[in-house]
């Protein structure tokens with residue numbers, strides 16, 4: 001015990017007594033602080049005094065003083081040496097390892113070591129959460145940039161780079177108004193009124209539309225926030241166009257109707273004239289009815305739940321129905337062939353599929369001049385099954401094809417109207433098919449004819465053996481029957 005205290009006093013730790021090696025007990029010792037140091041120093045001085053006294057008694061006072069001086073000198077050297085180590089360490093960066101010391105200095109250095117370890121741990125923790133925040137900032141689907149008071153970029157995330165076509169590294173320190181030069185953006189920045197966001201059509205050429213807003217941030221910095229609202233703006237434009245189209249489509253027959261009504265009311269017309277006018281009025285009313293029926297069909301397709309996946313649609317009887325309707329509409333003016341494989345059916349909504357097929361067939365009848373031929377084909381395909389309607393009609397120029405399924409889009413407005421069209425038929429087809437994960441393919445050669453194909457995926461085709469399909473090709477005999485009033489085929 002005596003030996004240990006003696007050695008510790010001079011800075012030599014006895015084996016197994018290092019404070020570092022015993023975390024808890026070492027910390028408990030260190031907690032006693034100042035008093036510990038005082039007691040330790042007192043013990044060391046006492047340990048120096050005892051041999052000095054012994055030497056004085058044995059060999060005289062000179063030996064006592066000499067021994068005491070040597071001991072105290074060694075103590076001073078020990079402290080100065082360790083103080084130097086402390087000073088060196090303090091002048092270096094925080095990460096430098098703490099030196100080792102003996103005696104009282106061991107406690108001091110251990111304390112410093114613990115404090116350093118805690119601080120470095122905290123720093124790492126902070127660095128990790130900062131990196132996480134930055135990663136989150138970068139990954140945000142919104143564009144975020146930090147700008148200084150002069151609108152210079154301090155930091156920006158990936159989305160901001162993509163939105164404005166800037167380079168997060170190369171453009172740092174550049175004013176955003178030098179990089180985004182659209183006049184409306186520059187005016188918005190100059191007005192410095194950021195209460196409302198700015199809708200900005202970017203110059204990127206891909207029609208990207210952004211909602212841009214500035215938010216005051218710390219130290220007169222600004223946050224620039226940008227959001228891709230292209231889809232939202234498109235839907236908004238479509239909604240506006242749709243309302244305008246519906247109003248326009250209904251206004252025309254209504255105007256005609258009101259005009260006739262006033263004529264009939266104001267003028268004294270003979271019975272034949274009156275009947276003619278009433279017929280024309282009835283025709284306009286039916287047109288409005290058809291438009292409204294088609295609009296209701298579209299809206300019910302949009303809001304209805306997904307068609308069932310396990311209801312079998314009897315395609316053979318559906319095709320017979322569709323062909324019957326086509327014959328009635330054609331009134332014998334076309335040759336209608338049905339080429340239908342058997343042995344497999346569709347899974348889904350009978351009324352929606354009937355509406356889609358009926359519209360395709362009614363279009364073929366309406367647009368194919370008398371004497372033309374229509375071919376309805378139902379067959380298995382590589383990916384499932386398909387229903388195609390081929391006609392020998394006027395065909396469609398390539399530039400119109402991508403737009404045919406848009407609401408109210410017609411190649412020839414007059415012709416569509418004459419044949420009782422509303423401009424909504426193919427929109428209904430596309431919707432009804434999409435609800436069955438099917439697609440519509442349109443091929444056409446102007447002057448020769450068109451082929452509209454509804455392609456169904458395998459999961460919408462009921463189990464069966466398509467390979468065992470029988471073929472039935474049944475030409476429609478040319479029978480001269482009066483041409484019936486064109487009927488809308490669009491109610492699902």
Ligand code: ADP
Pocket residue numbers: 363364367368391393394395396404405409410411412416417420421422423424425426427450
């Ligand atoms: P509509 O009621 O006018 O027929 P649709 O949406 O059914 O409206 O069709 C859109 C347009 O596509 C038609 O106006 C017509 O110009 C063209 N179209 C559709 N089917 C055919 C076809 N079989 N042959 C030629 N043109 C067609």
